[in-house]
Amino acid sequence: MSKSMNVGLGAAKAAKKDEFYTQYIDIQKEVEAYLEFDPDTFRDQIVYCNCDDPFESNFFKFFAANFNRLGLKKLISTSYDGSPIAGEQLRFKDKDSEEKSSEAIAIEMDEVLDLNNDGATDIEDVRLFLEQNPHRRVILSGGGDFRSEECVELLKKADIVVTNPPFSLFKEYVSLLNEHDKKFLIIGNTNAITYLDIFPLIQSNELWLGCTNFNVGMFFQVPDHWEKYHHIDEETGKKMARVSTSCWYTNLDHGRRHQPLNLMTVADNLKYSRGLKGKEAYDRYCNFDAIEVGTYKEIPSDYDGIMGVPVTFLNKYNPEQFEIVGNSDDSEMMAGLGVEPLGQEFIEAYRAHGGTGHYSANMRMLGLTSPKERVIYKRLLIRHRKLA
Numbered sequence: 001m002s003k004s005m006n007v008g009l010g011a012a013k014a015a016k017k018d019e020f021y022t023q024y025i026d027i028q029k030e031v032e033a034y035l036e037f038d039p040d041t042f043r044d045q046i047v048y049c050n051c052d053d054p055f056e057s058n059f060f061k062f063f064a065a066n067f068n069r070l071g072l073k074k075l076i077s078t079s080y081d082g083s084p085i086a087g088e089q090l091r092f093k094d095k096d097s098e099e100k101s102s103e104a105i106a107i108e109m110d111e112v113l114d115l116n117n118d119g120a121t122d123i124e125d126v127r128l129f130l131e132q133n134p135h136r137r138v139i140l141s142g143g144g145d146f147r148s149e150e151c152v153e154l155l156k157k158a159d160i161v162v163t164n165p166p167f168s169l170f171k172e173y174v175s176l177l178n179e180h181d182k183k184f185l186i187i188g189n190t191n192a193i194t195y196l197d198i199f200p201l202i203q204s205n206e207l208w209l210g211c212t213n214f215n216v217g218m219f220f221q222v223p224d225h226w227e228k229y230h231h232i233d234e235e236t237g238k239k240m241a242r243v244s245t246s247c248w249y250t251n252l253d254h255g256r257r258h259q260p261l262n263l264m265t266v267a268d269n270l271k272y273s274r275g276l277k278g279k280e281a282y283d284r285y286c287n288f289d290a291i292e293v294g295t296y297k298e299i300p301s302d303y304d305g306i307m308g309v310p311v312t313f314l315n316k317y318n319p320e321q322f323e324i325v326g327n328s329d330d331s332e333m334m335a336g337l338g339v340e341p342l343g344q345e346f347i348e349a350y351r352a353h354g355g356t357g358h359y360s361a362n363m364r365m366l367g368l369t370s371p372k373e374r375v376i377y378k379r380l381l382i383r384h385r386k387l388a
Helices: 009-014 024-037 058-065 123-132 149-157 167-179 190-194 199-203 311-316 331-337 344-352
Strands: 046-049 074-078 105-109 137-139 160-163 183-188 218-222 239-243 247-250 307-309 322-327 380-384
Touching: 024 058, 024 183, 046 058, 046 149, 058 074, 058 123, 058 160, 074 149, 105 123, 105 149, 149 167, 167 183, 190 199, 190 311, 199 322, 311 380, 322 331
Parallel strands: 046 074, 046 160, 160 183
Antiparallel strands: 074 105, 105 137, 183 247, 218 239, 307 380, 322 380
16 A cells, blocks of 8 residues: 655655665666667776665665676775665675674675576675675775765775765765766756756756656655655565656766757747737747747747756757756846846736745746746756757
C-alpha cells in the first residue's frame, strides 16, 4: 500500500538527512546511454563514488560488477560516518577486524578477478576480493564527508565522479568538482537548473542534463524508519519513495544533446508584432521584447529574437541549435537583458484577477497581459544560433 505518491526533498532537509539510495537499474540505464555514444567513455578511467557506502551503494555495485566490461583503471568508493543502512547487503566476514559497519571507510579496487571460478566476474567476486584483502578497506578519520581532506585527496586522483550527492549540499558539491576540474555524472534536484551558482555552468555549456529520467522523477530506496514512501519493492522488501524533482546532471557528452529539435513552422498570416493583438502566434511579455513559448514543442523555426521557454526545454537543448541567454530567476541578469520591472498597476490587476504569490511592484519578473495580467514562472530565455 502506498503511503504517499511522492516524497519531496523538504522532508529530508527538515530531518537534516539525504538518505535516498539510487536504484541499480537507473544507474545502468544512464551509464549505458553514454556507452552508446562513446564505448570508451569510462575506459582507463578512475571512477570515484564519493557519497556511497560501498557495503550498500548501487553505484559501487554497478561499477564493481562491470569493472572489466567498462575497462576501468580503478574504482574508489567512500562512505560517511553513521550511514543508516551500511552493511545491510554486501557484508564481509572479517572476524579479526573491529571495524563498525557504520564507520566511514574508503575502498579502492584496481582489478576484479573471477575468484569463485564461475566463469564470470560479478559482485560476488567483489565480495570475496574484499574479504580476502581487508587492507583495501581503510577507515576515514574525517568521517567520510566529501569535503574532508581525505576525500578531497581521493577526488584529486579521480577522472570521473559518479554518485547521488546530498541534494541539500548540491551547489557546494558541484563547486568542489569544478574547482578540481572533474568529469562527473550525478543526480540532483531539477530546481537546481535556475540556481544562481548552477545556471551559469549550464549557460556556458560546462554542465548539462543527463540522458534519462528528466521531468518524470526517480524512485529511491529509503531507510525503514521513513513513513512517507510510494511502495515496497517486491524483490528486496525495501521502501521506495518517488522524488519527482530529480534528474541527472553531467559534463560527459552524450548523443541526445546533439539531436536537433523539431520546430514549429508559423503561418505567414500569424506574426510576432505587438500591433497584431489577437492575431499573433505567440504572446509578448509586457515588460520585455521577447515572446512566450509555452512548451518546447511550440518553438518557432523562423523567429530570430529572444524566446521564453519552460525549464523542461533543457531536456531537449541542443547547444549547436540554440543559445541560452538568460534565466528569469536571476533579477540582475534580467536587468542586464533589458527586462523592465513590473509596475504597480500590473500587480494590482494581477491581484484583481486572483493572482497569488509574493509578487510586488519593481520586481523584474516576466509578465503577460493577455488574456489577463499574469506573472510567468521560471523561464529560460533562448534564441536560435543560426538565425541570431
